[in-house]
Amino acid sequence: xxxxxxxxxxxxxxxxxxxxxxxxxxxxxxxxxxxxxxxxxxxxxxxxxxxxxxxxxxxxxxxxxxxxxxxxxxxxxxxxxxxxxxxxxxxxxxxxxxxxxxxxxxxxxxxxxxxxxxxxxxxxxxxxxxxxxxxxxxxxxxxxxxxxxxxxxxxxxxxxxxxxxxxxxxxxxxxxxxxxxxxxxxxxxxxxxxxxxxxxxxxxxxxxxxxxxxxxxxxxxxxxxxxxxxxxxxxxxxxxxxxxxxxxxxxxxxxxxxxxxxxxxxxxxxxx
Amino acid sequence: xxxxxxxxxxxxxxxxxxxxxxxxxxxxxxxxxxxxxxxxxxxxxxxxxxxxxxxxxxxxxxxxxxxxxxxxxxxxxxxxxxxxxxxxxxxxxxxxxxxxxxxxxxxxxxxxxxxxxxxxxxxxxxxxxxxxxxxxxxxxxxxxxxxxxxxxxxxxxxxxxxxxxxxxxxxxxxxxxxxxxxxxxxxxxxxxxxxxxxxxxxxxxxxxxxxxxxxxxxxxxxxxxxxxxxxxxxxxxxxxxxxxxxxxxxxxxxxxxxxxxxxxxxxxxxxxxxxxxxxxxxxxxxxxxxxxxxxxxxxxxxxxxxxxxxxxxxxxxxxxxxxxxxxxxxxxxxxxxxxxxxxxxxxxxxxxxxxxxxxxxxxxxxxxxxxxxxxxxxxxxxxxxxxxxxxxxxxxxxxxxxxxxxxxxxxxxxxxxxxxxxxxxxxxxxxxxxxxxxxxxxxxxxxxxxxxxxxxxxxxxxxxxxxxxxxxxxxxxxxxxxxxxxxxxxxxxxxxxxxxxxxxxxxxxxxxxxxxxxxxxxxxxxxxxxxxxxxxxxxxxxxxxxxxxxxxxxxxxxxxxxxxxxxxxxxxxxxxxxxxxxx
Numbered sequence: 083x084x085x086x087x088x089x090x091x092x093x094x095x096x097x098x099x100x101x102x103x104x105x106x107x108x109x110x111x112x113x114x115x116x117x118x119x120x121x122x123x124x125x126x127x128x129x130x131x132x133x134x135x136x137x138x139x140x141x142x143x144x145x146x147x148x149x150x151x152x153x154x155x156x157x158x159x160x161x162x163x164x165x166x167x168x169x170x171x172x173x174x175x176x177x178x179x180x181x182x183x184x185x186x187x188x189x190x191x192x193x194x195x196x197x198x199x200x201x202x203x204x205x206x207x208x209x210x211x212x213x214x215x216x217x218x219x220x221x222x223x224x225x226x227x228x229x230x231x232x233x234x235x236x237x238x239x240x241x242x243x244x245x246x247x248x249x250x251x252x253x254x255x256x257x258x259x260x261x262x263x264x265x266x267x268x269x270x271x272x273x274x275x276x277x278x279x280x281x282x283x284x285x286x287x288x289x290x291x292x293x294x295x296x297x298x299x300x301x302x303x304x305x306x307x308x309x310x311x312x313x314x315x316x317x318x319x320x321x322x323x324x325x326x327x328x329x330x331x332x333x334x335x336x337x338x339x340x341x342x343x344x345x346x347x348x349x350x351x352x353x354x
Numbered sequence: 355x356x357x358x359x360x361x362x363x364x365x366x367x368x369x370x371x372x373x374x375x376x377x378x379x380x381x382x383x384x385x386x387x388x389x390x391x392x393x394x395x396x397x398x399x400x401x402x403x404x405x406x407x408x409x410x411x412x413x414x415x416x417x418x419x420x421x422x423x424x425x426x427x428x429x430x431x432x433x434x435x436x437x438x439x440x441x442x443x444x445x446x447x448x449x450x451x452x453x454x455x456x457x458x459x460x461x462x463x464x465x466x467x468x469x470x471x472x473x474x475x476x477x478x479x480x481x482x483x484x485x486x487x488x489x490x491x492x493x494x495x496x497x498x499x500x501x502x503x504x505x506x507x508x509x510x511x512x513x514x515x516x517x518x519x520x521x522x523x524x525x526x527x528x529x530x531x532x533x534x535x536x537x538x539x540x541x542x543x544x545x546x547x548x549x550x551x552x553x554x555x556x557x558x559x560x561x562x563x564x565x566x567x568x569x570x571x572x573x574x575x576x577x578x579x580x581x582x583x584x585x586x587x588x589x590x591x592x593x594x595x596x597x598x599x600x601x602x603x604x605x606x607x608x609x610x611x612x613x614x615x616x617x618x619x620x621x622x623x624x625x626x627x628x629x630x631x632x633x634x635x636x637x638x639x640x641x642x643x644x645x646x647x648x649x650x651x652x653x654x655x656x657x658x659x660x661x662x663x664x665x666x667x668x669x670x671x672x673x674x675x676x677x678x679x680x681x682x683x684x685x686x687x688x689x690x691x692x693x694x695x696x697x698x699x700x701x702x703x704x705x706x707x708x709x710x711x712x713x714x715x716x717x718x719x720x721x722x723x724x725x726x727x728x729x730x731x732x733x734x735x736x737x738x739x740x741x742x743x744x745x746x747x748x749x750x751x752x753x754x755x756x757x758x759x760x761x762x763x764x765x766x767x768x769x770x771x772x773x774x775x776x777x778x779x780x781x782x783x784x785x786x787x788x789x790x791x792x793x794x795x796x797x798x799x800x801x802x803x804x805x806x807x808x809x810x811x812x813x814x815x816x817x818x819x820x821x822x823x824x825x826x827x828x829x830x831x832x833x834x835x836x837x838x839x840x841x842x843x844x845x846x847x848x849x850x851x852x853x854x855x856x857x858x859x860x861x862x863x864x865x866x867x868x869x870x871x872x873x874x875x876x877x878x879x880x881x882x883x884x885x886x887x888x889x890x891x892x893x894x895x896x897x898x899x900x901x902x903x904x905x906x907x908x909x910x911x912x913x914x915x916x917x918x919x920x921x922x923x924x925x926x927x928x929x930x931x932x933x934x935x936x937x
Contacts, residue, residue, distance in 0.1 A: 222454045254454045258496055269706050270745045273737040274758035275729060275810060298747030305744075305792075306449060313450035316410050317463040317510065318437035328461040328474040 098218040100147040105219050108337040109228035115344030116216040122348035123208050129197070131354040132204050138347050139211035148218045156214050157207055164206050168199040175199075222254050227329050237324060244325055252310070260303060267298050356424040358518060358549055359386040359409060364418040366404055377416070378404045380572040386551070388517065391544045393560045393580075394553045396569035397594030397825045398796040402553045405569065406520045409551070410440045423517070438467055441511030445523040445823065447503035448495070456498075456506050457482065457491040463514040474513075481512035485539055499692045501532020508539065519543065521552035525559070526823045527741075529692045529851045531891040537562065555825045557598040558896075568593060594827035599896035600624060602918060621896060625903035631910070652814065652845050653680035653703065658712035660698055660869075672698045674869045676712070680862070685836075685846040687860030687877065689853070691891030695869040696818070696849045697740065703816050703847060704735035717813065733762065736812030740819040742803030743791070751776075751794070752787035755805045762810065771809065779805035780835050797828025804835065815839065817848045821855050833858050853895040857881065857916040865890050878913035897921060
């Protein structure tokens with residue numbers, strides 16, 4: 083019914099506070115653990131390794147008590163694109179040996195091509211599951227503070243990690259505002275007779291409609307960024323290269339266990 | 355000992371590429387001592403905000419000096435100290451929240467000052483406690499009401515433990531309950547020893563201060579106590595402001611309140627002095643007529659429900675079985691606290707939202723019909739959004755007004771149509787068409803938004819908070835314009851947090867509370883029920899309180915008398931019936 087709803091369409095990972103054991107680990111360990119898993123899933127060439135990664139992510143989701151309904155949505159949404167990419171992958175796969183499964187005219191579908199397309203889909207599903215698991219178990223404030231402390235050593239190299247972390251923080255705060263602003267502009271235009279949110283619109287019309295939305299979205303966001311910058315200045319931001327943080331994390335033995343489990347799993351994904 | 359704030363001959367001219375920039379502040383001298391409670395007033399664009407930003411070193415003087423606790427703001431090394439010392443709460447609640455979680459935002463300032471984690475946690479907790487937001491510490495700011503966000507912003511300032519807090523029109527966007535909360539917290543803080551400076555357009559709020567500074571075009575026009583200020587009504591009006599209600603009362607009926615020299619005692623005390631009505635000397639026959647039962651309705655809404663998102667676990671209903679009947683030709687007010695569903699309801703009136711369940715008819719448009727022409731409906735029902743200046747999507751006034759006409763009619767006769775629309779809204783075409791919208795004053799921006807909505811000659815005009823954030827003169831201007839439009843046959847539907855606006859414009863009022871329409875009656879009837887209003891988070895306008903006080907003394911005022919002018923004219927009629935008795 084609501085044609086102006088942009089807020090619910092932005093699929094930024096949703097934190098799910100279930101209070102599971104996964105939620106209670108030190109965020110620094112969680113962030114680095116998930117980072118290694120994601121890297122391993124991206125780099126691994128082994129089907130068994132990726133299947134293992136997939137199983138590992140599913141076990142994580144069960145332990146974290148995240149409803150599968152939520153996860154399945156994040157898999158189904160990109161699925162059409164994945165299938166198209168997989169088909170292209172099969173079509174253009176360089177034919178280097180392996181038994182031929184199917185021959186249509188001059189085109190030969192080899193076993194390896196099917197395998198590589200399958201690997202691609204599995205890899206993406208495993209990645210989506212792992213990223214969903216991370217965003218569901220690491221809250222935005224944990225993410226910010228965790229990153230802040232993990233990146234701290236880089237300060238010694240003269241890199242302003244504070245600014246980087248601040249950018250993430252503001253992006254998290256700004257994205258919903260951006261959606262709300264887009265909604266308001268579209269409504270303001272619709273109220274003056276623009277063809278927003280009416281029925282029977284062609285795809286072409288819909289795309290054409292986006293263009294006059296984008297420029298005001300930019301100017302309004304810039305204006306808003308300006309007032310946000312003012313509010314930050316007013317609260318003494320930007321004088322020290324390093325800020326302190328209200329939260330302190332204490333590294334415990336169980337965090338070490340969790341970290342090692344993630345590391346071993348990452349190693350297995352690559353090596354199996 | 356140094357005064358907390360010492361400003362000497364402050365001149366500020368923004369450095370910019372526009373050669374036409376004029377100084378915003380022209381030689382200001384001001385001293386403020388520790389523990390003061392000072393109101394800063396003046397018309398939109400007189401330099402109040404610019405002055406306030408100098409106190410926090412957000413602006414630096416072009417010439418002259420600003421000393422905060424003896425520290426010169428020109429000395430960059432002192433800026434962290436100055437900013438820790440002087441906190442600011444801004445007008446737009448959502449624009450000043452930095453972090454994605456309430457307590458993180460409160461911690462932002464102390465973190466910047468590199469305080470120790472344990473100390474920060476302590477300060478965050480205390481600050482949230484002080485503004486009664488401790489239980490919401492883990493929430494996202496977007497889940498809070500505007501008044502709550504404003505209190506979080508205040509907590510963010512308090513956590514830095516400032517000695518001075520500046521409120522820059524911090525109550526302008528809040529509903530009566532939210533406003534009362536923020537004002538009370540402000541007074542408590544002052545009693546605890548914190549110096550408070552607050553910028554306001556609300557003359558009733560000025561009465562809270564012990565000292566008031568009036569700015570006019572960049573200079574200090576007046577510096578003294580509120581009674582001294584209001585004893586000079588000519589100056590107050592000339593600076594675009596108005597007198598608070600108690601002073602208006604005091605001046606209109608000098609005979610009644612002779613024994614009181616200080617009208618600041620509060621209106622309740624004034625009401626006690628109203629003389630008893632003597633029925634033998636006054637004519638009592640005058641009463642306005644009621645609406646005839648066979649009246650036509652412009653808007654009919656029955657059993658309207660709306661929830662967001664439309665389905666799923668997280669759905670929250672924002673409208674529940676709403677009933678709304680708007681008689682043709684009678685301006686209708688919709689009132690309710692923030693979050694009561696006013697804006698959602700308004701957006702059903704021009705088809706931005708379609709009914710999820712329930713019947714909605716606007717003029718000849720039936721929103722339940724599958725073939726309803728939404729485009730035609732939106733041209734029939736013009737809409738002016740809340741803070742429309744934040745959503746201008748064109749750079750020039752002329753383009754903003756022309757947008758709707760161009761879409762409908764193309765370029766034929768465009769200029770004349772834009773001219774008509776602008777004149778209708780009270781903007782001179784030749785003077786304003788090439789002005790950049792963001793450089794206009796608050797009142798001019800509202801008129802631009804009004805002109806853009808009027809450009810399509812709507813039969814129905816929907817206004818969401820049309821006067822929020824305006825100074826008294828601009829507000830008066832907008833209200834006068836709306837009354838003109840109404841008498842020229844445009845049907846108005848208006849929401850406002852300012853009950854005086856509703857009393858001035860609306861003939862009938864519907865009260866929303868928690869998404870439900872809890873009452874619908876004539877404006878006088880709604881305002882007569884103080885308890886129900888308070889339950890809905892609203893309050894009676896002072897003029898209605900005055901009318902009630904008169905009735906208690908036996909004056910036969912009709913319920914239709916809700917504005918000060920209406921009360922005066924009824925009193926006038928009573929008087930003329932009574933011969934030579936003077937009021």
